[in-house]
Amino acid sequence: MAQAKSGDTVKVHYKGTLNDGTIFDSSEGRDPLEFKIGEGNLIPGVEEAVIGMAPEEVRTATIPPEKGYGDYQEEMVVAVEKTQFPENIDPTVGQQLELRQPDGQTVVVTVTDVAEDTVKLDANHPLAGKDLTFELQLVEIV
Numbered sequence: 163m164a165q166a167k168s169g170d171t172v173k174v175h176y177k178g179t180l181n182d183g184t185i186f187d188s189s190e191g192r193d194p195l196e197f198k199i200g201e202g203n204l205i206p207g208v209e210e211a212v213i214g215m216a217p218e219e220v221r222t223a224t225i226p227p228e229k230g231y232g233d234y235q236e237e238m239v240v241a242v243e244k245t246q247f248p249e250n251i252d253p254t255v256g257q258q259l260e261l262r263q264p265d266g267q268t269v270v271v272t273v274t275d276v277a278e279d280t281v282k283l284d285a286n287h288p289l290a291g292k293d294l295t296f297e298l299q300l301v302e303i304v
Contacts, residue, residue: 163216163217164216164217164303165213165214165215165216166199166212166213166214166215166216166300166303167199167213167214168199168200168213169198169199169200170198170199170303170304171196171197171198171199171303171304172196172197172198172199172212172300172301172302172303172304173193173194173195173196173300173301173302173304174189174194174195174196174197174212174298174299174300174301175189175190175194175195175298175299175301176188176189176195176208176296176297176298176299177189177190177296177297178294178295178296179294179295179296179297180292180293180294180295181292181293181295186289186294194299194301196304197209199212199213205225205229205230205231205294206229206230207223207225207226207229207230207294207296208223208225208296208298210223210229211223211225211296211298212298212300215298215300216300217300217301217302217303218299218300218301219299219300220297220298220299221297221298221299221300222295222296222297222298223295223296223298224293224294224295225293225294225295225296226293227290227291227292227293230289230292230293230294231287231289231290231291231292231294232286232287232290232291233290233291234286234290234291235286235290238284238285238286239274239282239283239284239285239286240282240283240285241280241281241282241283242280242281242282242283243279243280243281244279244280244281247281253273253276253281254273254276255273255274255275255276256272256273257272257273258270258271258272258273259271259272259273259283261283269285270285271283271284271285272284272288
């Protein structure tokens with residue numbers, strides 16, 4: 163029976179959970195995720211977990227931060243003066259904003275604290291620093 167290897171295009175159903183059982187993403191009710199193994203479009207831990215799977219096989223993989231969204235980096239948290247925000251934006255905790263960097267690229271930040279004069283912004287991925295568990299089912303090798 164064929165097994166998935168680097169360079170193969172595969173279709174996978176998945177459910178991603180945190181250590182406390184919280185589901186952070188799932189393909190349930192949707193088409194399976196299609197990707198080419200080795201192109202780097204997914205976190206490395208998921209691609210590595212699919213390698214060696216046969217169609218219809220189910221596998222559970224625990225992925226550490228270094229194979230997921232990286233370690234949480236305190237230096238990616240900054241406090242910004244409220245006066246730096248446009249008048250039409252009233253920042254609230256949990257709100258995600260898109261900021262344009264000097265080089266023209268954009269970065270998504272999450273508001274983590276709102277004080278009287280400052281707003282704390284976190285540019286870490288929301289899953290940075292977390293162990294992730296994926297239940298994977300290889301639907302097919304295309």
